[in-house]
Amino acid sequence: MVDLDAPDTVYPLPPLEEIPDNDADKPNAAHKLTKTFGGFPAIIFGAAPFCQIYNDVDHFSGVSPLRATRLALRYGINAFDTAPYYGDAEIILGNALHALDHEFPRASYTLITKVGRYPTGFDYTPEGIERSVARSLRRLHTTYLDVVYLHDLEFIADEKLPKRDGNHATALAGEREQYGLNADQEDEAYTEKDHKVLAAVKKLFELRDDRGVIKRVGISGYPLPTLLRLAILIQKRLGKPVDLMMSYCHLTLQNSTLEQFKPEFESRAGVKQVISASPFSMGLLRSQPPRWAPAPPWPWIKDAITGAVQLSKEWDASGSGLPDLALQYAFARAREAEMPTVVGFSNPEEVHASTKVWREVDAEGLAEKEGWVSRVMRTQDLFRDAQVLDCSWASP
Secondary structure (H helix, E strand, C coil), X not given: CCCCCCCCCCCCCCCHHHXXXXXXXXCCHHHCCCCEXXXXXXXXXXXXXXXXXXXXXXXXXXXHHHHHHHHHHHHCCCEEECCCCCXXXXXXXXXXXXXXXXXXXXXXXXXXXXXXXXXXXXXXXXXXXXXXXXXXXXXXXXXXXXXXXXXXXXXXXXCCCCCCCECHHHHHCCCXXXXXXXXXXXCCCCCHHHHHHHHHHHHHHHHHHXXXXXXXXXXXXXXXXXXXXXXXXXXXXXXXXXXXXXXXXXXXXXXXXXXXXXXXXXXXXXXXXXXXXCCCCCCCCCCCCCCCXXXXXXXXXXXXXXXXXXXXXXXXXXXXXHHHHHHHHHHHHHHHHCCCEEEECCCHHHHHHHHHHHHHHHCCCHHHCHXXXXXXXXXXXXXXXXXXXXXXXXXX
């Protein structure tokens, strides 16, 4: 059961003058972020790590979140993605931004949160959405939210997937009808589940258009064909499109099918901005997948990842070669497609590292270098040989 009225946990911060602000808290001037896509910085700060799913309570209740937030803002990463589903992440982020108000007032950054999915369950009712938005406003110390997504809507909608695992790009070609994506299916709501999605988005539109507490409305989730079908349905049934769509793990070294779907979201559903998240594919593309990483259903992908880690030691013996390549690839493809990328940050070191990679891709032309292209191709060959390149799996 979802209890949106439970008291919030209190995470007190020490006075700002007692929080370290040394060289590690200063941006590298050469790596400052200037590129934007659709009004968003090329890198969006993912605040999901500010909860016990990703870190222990001593970490996210300390000063590391504030220092990471402050450093990101100093770099020009001035958009933050959070959600009620991420435990107390809204509280932690809100506390940090509130404490930094003297240096970065509310108008200087974009706040993105979500409704519908919570640690204890789901509530996509219009009443639940209203209460959730009110709670997020309070937690984030703000009078308005720049973006609110209907979170992981595949869990309440009719997925309309003939297969959950595999390459879903076939939904854009010969299998359109099976995915509900034919032109004559565009305004067809398949079950009562689809009507729940429409009612939920209608409430978000009301909060945006009639009351102004939301500036933009989006949908988010994992399966691209489902998100596309619902984005089209929303435009057809409600007479206006959602502003944004975000999917995760679909612009990565292992699966880049978001590039194929992006033009469809724009032309068929009127979506103004497509956003990518999770460039490490929920930890899959790290040298050691973290404890929270969901396991794909194919056992042979583990062999492909192990092979990719070994291969990467040819150019980086430290073991960070695969995650570095994964982030470089995600940034390079997102830059080409003009999509912001949500990257989860736990500490200032990760902020420094990501801005350095963006600089390598954007200003130094890393993706044009023969050696780098060869690394990408050889790594993707491992996924291709394992028959998992561009393959998705059931929603985590």
